[in-house]
Amino acid sequence: MESNSQTRSFGNAGLITAALALAASIVIASIVLGDALGQFKSYDRYVSVKGLAEREFPADSVIWPISFTVTGNELPALQKKIEESEQAVRAFLAANNLGDAQATRSTPRITDHYAYGGSPEQRPPHRYSAEAVLTVRSNKIQMVKEAMTATGALLEKGVMLVYSYDYQPKFDFTRLNDVKPEMIAAATKNAREAATKFAADSGSKVGSIRQARQGVFSIEQRDPYSPEIKVLRVVTSVDFFLEQ
Incomplete structure (x- = not known):
């Protein structure tokens, strides 16, 4: 037991x-x-915000189309005038410190004004006209701008320039990859500042990044009168953790 x-x-x-x-x-x-x-x-617990970064940069490349026209009654003579005008334009570029710029002439566009018929009294004095474009590419922005204001010298040489919206100079900014890190960092900082204000209103603190999404970079001219000044802009979307 x-x-x-x-x-x-x-x-x-x-x-x-x-x-x-x-x-x-x-x-x-x-x-x-x-x-x-x-x-x-x-x-x-997290907050989603957007950050903006905007910077101004000078253009570092320019394409300048110089268009000119010639007239004549014989095609061989017309071709000779085209070559003479081209030589005058190239000499003008050299005189304005742009002799080393890349300059390419287009194929002339020839118009036969007599091909449209009409009475002899209505016909223009010259049967043919030809238009050609010498496209200048350079990274000497300031020199190109100065040369653009001095094109009256070409008129004095007998070069008939064509002023048209189609032949406006184009200024570009090609160093986007160089400034991307700086721009993204600035946009992220701006997003954190926005998140901090939101967190303060809710009695929280901003923690680490939960997720970030880079927006598309845009490059625009500052205004119609300053095409050589570019405005770079990027918007990022960032999620930040919130801490008590």
Whole structure:
């Protein structure tokens, strides 16, 4: 009997120990799970904002089309006038420190004014007219601008220039890849400032970046009168974690 009693005592003690261990495990698990849920909830709180960066840069490349026209009654003579006008334009470029610029002449566009018929009295004095374009490419922005204001010298040489919207100079900014990191950093900083203001209103603090999406870079001229000044703009979308 005594042996059976001792056996039951040991059995009860084992059950109690196991129960206590189970209870302790449940408590510990609850604490760990609660802490994990708290962290999960904390990481689930974030704010989405947009950041803007805008900078002005001078153009570093220009394409300048110089269009001129000649007239004549014979095609060989017309071709000679085209070559003479081209030589005059190239000499003008050299005189304005642009002799090393890349300059390519287009194929002349020839018009036969007599091909449209009409009476001799209505015909223009010259049967043919030809228009050609000498396209100048350079990175000497200031020198090109100065030469553009001095084209009256070509008129004095007998070169008939064609002024048209189709032949406007085009200024470009080609160093976008060089300034991208700076622009993205500035846009991200601007986004964090916006997130900080939002977080302050909600009694939170801005944490690390949850996700960032870079926008498209745009390059535009500052205004119609300053085509050589470019405005670069980028907008980024950033998600920041919020901390208590």
